Amino acid sequence: MTGYAAFLRGIMPSNPNMRNEKLRAVFEGLGYEQVTTLLSSGNVTFQARETASATLESRIQKALNTELGIPGGTLIRTRDQLHDLVASDPFPGLTHCRETYLTVTFIKGAHLDLAAVPKDESPSPTIRVVAYDEAAGAILSIIDNTDPNTPAFMSWVEKQYGKDNVTTRTFLTVQKALKKLDS
Known part of the structure; x- marks a missing residue:
């Protein structure tokens, strides 16, 4: 497993669909493990089987858009980066x-x-x-x-x-x- 951080654009904690518990649920629904959120501004850490960052970005963004209506901007960095x-x-x-x-x-x-x-x-x-x-x-x-x-x-x-x-x-x-x- 590899550790990743997802930095999401445009997260507003006042929007009920953008709260940390909903963000974590999307990541967990994608099968990622040890999902945690940091602050209330779209920072999510998680573990996943090693995958290209671009693939993770696309998969996560699609799920955020479909499930929560969050339009765009998912950037992934590895723990090592x-x-x-x-x-x-x-x-x-x-x-x-x-x-x-x-x-x-x-x-x-x-x-x-x-x-x-x-x-x-x-x-x-x-x-x-x-x-x-x-x-x-x-x-x-x-x-x-x-x-x-x-x-x-x-x-x-x-x-x-x-x-x-x-x-x-x-x-x-x-x-x-x-x-x-x-x-």
Whole structure:
């Protein structure tokens, strides 16, 4: 069995069909084991027989849409991908706080145009892209949360890669997902 984390787009806990217990039920109905949810924003960890991430993404998204009416955006990462990302210490010496968010933007697909990733030259002055983790398919960035213009970066990312092909989590959430997979 392999450990996976699913990062779902557009989950709103106020929607009864998007609550954690319903999300877990969909994953369990697909035959996945040790299904847990993290926070109330579409983070699910589970165990499955080793399968390609793209196959898992498609299967899970179809079930979420059919059973709960959740339209799109399932991104899967393996426990090993998350472990290597966290172990690389991509934000050395920085602390996630109310004013400064350390973020991980996962992008669907293994082959990205690395030239399009704006390292040190962000499309928004409130965002600084610090790295691209190829193995995890993730743009790593620091958000100045004191400025209300931070959505400009997400708009840029969605335009570059497609709305259903990206999702952003804080580095703390990624660390918590890894901890769930390791427990």
